[in-house]
Amino acid sequence: MAWKTIDRNEPVVDAGATPVLTEAIRGKIESFFPRYPTKRAVLLPALHVIQDALGFIGWQAMKEVADLLEIHPSAVFDTISFYTHFWTKPRGEKVVTVCRSISCELLGGREVLEAVKDHLGIGEHETTGDGKYSIAVEECLAGCDHGPCLLVNERMHKCVKAADVPALLADAGNADHGLPRSDLFDGPVVDDDRDDGVIASTSDVVEMQDSN
Amino acid sequence: MGSYEPVLLKNRGVEGSCTLKVHRAGGGYAGAEKALKLSSDEVIEEVKKANLRGRGGAGFPAGVKWSFLPKDREKTILCVNGDESEPPTFSNRVLMESDPHMLIEGIIIAAYATRSQVAYVYLRVEFHEQFHILQLAIDEAYAAGLLGKDVLGSGFDLDVYVHRGAGAYVCGEETGLIESLEGKRGWPRIKPPFPAVEGAFGLPTVVNNVETLANLPHIMTRGADWFQSIGAGSSTGPKLFCLSGPVNRPGCFEGAMDMTCEELIYGDDYGRGMVDDVGVKAVFPGGISMGVLTGDELGMKMDFDDPRNFGLLGLGTAAAVVVDVETDMRDVLLNVSRFYSHESCGQCTQCREGTSWMYRIASRIAMGAGRIEDLDLLEQVSGRMGMMPGYSICGLPDGAAFPIRGLVQKFRTEYEEHMGRQRDGRAEAVLRVLN
Numbered sequence: 001m002a003w004k005t006i007d008r009n010e011p012v013v014d015a016g017a018t019p020v021l022t023e024a025i026r027g028k029i030e031s032f033f034p035r036y037p038t039k040r041a042v043l044l045p046a047l048h049v050i051q052d053a054l055g056f057i058g059w060q061a062m063k064e065v066a067d068l069l070e071i072h073p074s075a076v077f078d079t080i081s082f083y084t085h086f087w088t089k090p091r092g093e094k095v096v097t098v099c100r101s102i103s104c105e106l107l108g109g110r111e112v113l114e115a116v117k118d119h120l121g122i123g124e125h126e127t128t129g130d131g132k133y134s135i136a137v138e139e140c141l142a143g144c145d146h147g148p149c150l151l152v153n154e155r156m157h158k159c160v161k162a163a164d165v166p167a168l169l170a171d172a173g174n175a176d177h178g179l180p181r182s183d184l185f186d187g188p189v190v191d192d193d194r195d196d197g198v199i200a201s202t203s204d205v206v207e208m209q210d211s212n
Numbered sequence: 213m214g215s216y217e218p219v220l221l222k223n224r225g226v227e228g229s230c231t232l233k234v235h236r237a238g239g240g241y242a243g244a245e246k247a248l249k250l251s252s253d254e255v256i257e258e259v260k261k262a263n264l265r266g267r268g269g270a271g272f273p274a275g276v277k278w279s280f281l282p283k284d285r286e287k288t289i290l291c292v293n294g295d296e297s298e299p300p301t302f303s304n305r306v307l308m309e310s311d312p313h314m315l316i317e318g319i320i321i322a323a324y325a326t327r328s329q330v331a332y333v334y335l336r337v338e339f340h341e342q343f344h345i346l347q348l349a350i351d352e353a354y355a356a357g358l359l360g361k362d363v364l365g366s367g368f369d370l371d372v373y374v375h376r377g378a379g380a381y382v383c384g385e386e387t388g389l390i391e392s393l394e395g396k397r398g399w400p401r402i403k404p405p406f407p408a409v410e411g412a413f414g415l416p417t418v419v420n421n422v423e424t425l426a427n428l429p430h431i432m433t434r435g436a437d438w439f440q441s442i443g444a445g446s447s448t449g450p451k452l453f454c455l456s457g458p459v460n461r462p463g464c465f466e467g468a469m470d471m472t473c474e475e476l477i478y479g480d481d482y483g484r485g486m487v488d489d490v491g492v493k494a495v496f497p498g499g500i501s502m503g504v505l506t507g508d509e510l511g512m513k514m515d516f517d518d519p520r521n522f523g524l525l526g527l528g529t530a531a532a533v534v535v536d537v538e539t540d541m542r543d544v545l546l547n548v549s550r551f552y553s554h555e556s557c558g559q560c561t562q563c564r565e566g567t568s569w570m571y572r573i574a575s576r577i578a579m580g581a582g583r584i585e586d587l588d589l590l591e592q593v594s595g596r597m598g599m600m601p602g603y604s605i606c607g608l609p610d611g612a613a614f615p616i617r618g619l620v621q622k623f624r625t626e627y628e629e630h631m632g633r634q635r636d637g638r639a640e641a642v643l644r645v646l647n
């Protein structure tokens with residue numbers, strides 16, 4: 001196998017590819033620049049903005065954000081691959097994050113996770129066929145006084161019992177957290193990128209193993 | 213202890229406690245006002261005199277940490293550690309959701325003392341509600357002239373930004389936090405140079421825990437002597453204790469560091485005993501990393517020094533999780549070892565490999581395929597990792613070694629009994645499949 005030479009001066013974003021970062025997303029990312037001495041430091045906020053807007057961070061988005069922050073795409077991927085919060089493949093509209101730390105487990109957290117898996121018929125870091133739900137597990141959600149707990153998107157559900165899981169997941173409003181919100185990380189509403197019920201295009205999907 | 217008057221949690225449960233109005237009504241920002249009238253060195257002296265020890269786990273005196281900053285520096289960065297990922301700790305969460313302005317006031321005082329013009333609050337991403345609460349409070353503080361240019365008319369400028377993490381335990385380590393702040397993987401750095409000399413963006417940096425900073429306004433208004441009068445010895449000042457597991461009243465409690473672990477679990481002001489009065493088999497009194505106590509060791513004092521007498525690493529985050537007598541300790545071992553094998557950042561070999569080995573050993577013990585020599589193996593592996601023997605960059609592997617070694621040493625008979633009940637040949641059969 002011959003080594004392929006990479007010309008670092010080549011633009012990193014393919015000229016023919018359809019851009020995924022809208023002007024609104026770019027504007028939001030750029031608004032973080034004055035906060036930090038370096039552009040690279042904006043990477044984590046930028047990834048949050050992208051994931052909130054698009055649902056996940058694919059190859060094309062990684063390249064574009066690299067371009068915006070003037071770093072190499074591999075540096076973006078390097079950072080993404082370290083953190084469990086970022087999805088590099090499409091995820092469901094709602095992500096159910098179940099806590100599996102010791103306090104929750106002592107109070108029945110394992111049964112809750114099993115109930116969520118059974119009810120949705122998928123495993124950890126998988127998405128249902130209709131694109132409605134994904135399951136994630138987290139080490140500690142810091143809700144130990146209300147264990148077992150789980151998050152549906154940003155809403156924390158406390159003292160969940162395995163028997164309550166079907167009703168909880170059937171409730172359409174299970175992700176509304178009803179608190180006043182700051183608009184800093186609220187992604188712009190994107191309708192054209194994500195069709196109802198169908199997972200967004202998988203062309204720029206990165207199959208990444210759950211970092212272990 | 214019924215006479216203890218809460219200071220840090222005084223606004224918990226009060227209507228509108230997240231608003232500036234309520235915080236101000238309870239004497240809020242008086243500490244910041246007082247600090248801004250002093251010189252920054254005078255503020256540091258007062259905090260040193262109070263001997264405010266870091267609440268994030270290590271217990272290092274905050275004032276001393278600040279005085280490591282080079283005298284001739286031009287810029288300083290203040291990082292607020294709100295990564296709180298240590299199971300089962302949630303005191304920062306309770307502080308931020310019940311009184312975010314107390315934290316902001318603490319940030320103003322710490323930034324002024326360290327001459328920082330920018331403070332980053334590193335918040336773990338799972339704190340969604342708390343993020344919005346804190347950000348709204350920061351916006352409110354900006355609008356009221358408490359942040360931004362010319363804080364409270366003192367001529368001191370301070371910007372406070374929230375930086376959200378993305379789900380990594382090791383970012384609670386101060387240099388891991390700094391790397392993450394710079395947009396990189398949260399890999400802890402080799403020290404020296406210490407952050408006080410060369411931290412975030414190459415600038416002198418101070419990293420303080422949320423709870424540590426929340427103490428500052430009270431030290432400024434009530435004085436170092438008041439702070440010293442709560443508790444005893446070198447463990448003084450108000451402290452938040454978390455309690456979780458099958459207790460009647462789990463939650464975050466404020467008290468002095470002179471209570472015992474038993475009081476925390478059974479006291480009327482605290483946990484009020486176990487659900488259905490079942491016995492206590494084990495307690496992780498300071499977050500799981502500090503190690504484990506048996507049900508007979510509940511007389512341990514929840515202060516900075518006594519935990520060492522019980523083979524623990526320290527007080528840690530003072531977050532206790534209680535394991536009842538009905539729980540199988542093999543499950544506890546499995547859960548604890550899985551946590552570290554998942555959260556090891558992978559830089560240092562003995563931690564990356566050691567935590568995974570321990571998880572695999574714990575898995576087979578939990579599957580009913582343990583061997584007596586596995587217990588020795590766990591002790592051996594846990595004895596050869598971490599900063600204490602000098603093998604690692606950060607303290608994560610020490611935090612992995614202490615609970616696992618503690619579990620094996622203190623509950624060895626239970627593990628041996630389980631193994632004694634295993635069918636003959638079971639271990640070998642399972643091992644053949646596993647390996």
